[in-house]
Amino acid sequence: MTVATEEHVRRLPKVELHCHIEGASRAGTIKELAQANGVTFPVDDPADLYHFTDLNQFLDIYAVVCASLQTADDFHRITYECLEDAVEAGVRYREMFFSPGFVIKLGVPVSTVWAGVSAAVIDARADLDIGCRMILDFDKPSGGGHALEMADFAGAQDRDLLIGMGADSVERVDHRPFAAAYESAGRHGLKRTMHAGEDGPSDNIALAVREFGCERVDHGFRLLDDPELTAEIIDRRIPLTVCPTSNVMIANVVPDVASHPYARQRELGVLATLNSDDPGMMRFDVADEYAAVVGAFDYSLEEMEQISLDGITACWAPDDEKAALRSRFEAEFDQLRSSYGLPARNGAG
Ligand code: ADE
């Protein structure tokens, strides 16, 4: 067992599977875009806006951020910039959410959003050392009709850029009307995921994986409440995209990372990946998250390298891309170890 230092784990290569472009946007950019679009911003520094003590408050502020985003160029800018920031956090591959429900309500068509987002992904792939695919999250409170529209829109786009459909926002809504949207997403060959068991019950996780065909679950904080479901998730190797610090800061369902069920989930054999959620609005990225779990759970370097590799296992890239990522990560693990005077790994992972 090798001691993991914070500095070392920040530098590990990472995959990130739970990150929202709107919540990952830079505060300064949002202020500039608000001014350019004639949107009144309630404070000088948008960072001063980012004070929330539960998911509802967080989403109210999220809506203010979204109101500043109006043109395809705006969406290009926040998408590209948050991929630049991801590179700084050691992310080599990311599957990222965009949530058009907020701006659709303000009159911005989803096609405008996607024009900017997809162009930024193409540009970032060419310019930056990062791979990326997008997941369209429909807005749960907007209901089943909106969900179906989003599934059909997503289904008509280039699958190499838009790989999946998910759902976010508050959980305390009736989820049954989303069945048709998930069915349509499946027919279109989209991968499926859903925010579930974040501030709502484990029943929503069960719905996602038993009724909606979800291949991943976003958050899954409440999974261990249901031992049978936990056994099923382990058995079917359905990954969770866990965001411990977000659960402390946004959903406020746990007082600190040390009290989070992440370590217990992994001990039991759940494929629980590690992610940031909304790094811009939280001012806390996935490198900070790696450092946080080392501090909270005393993880060894081997465990942290395994967490990094689990991101590759859980991602939706084609098999050849996953194999290339794995080889690259393993080589980088050994280079990093060598730079800290540590012996190479011995075939772990
Ligand atoms: N949208 C952005 N972050 C979210 C979260 N943590 N939960 C639900 N919806 C979100």
Ligand code: ZN
């Ligand atoms: Zn999220």
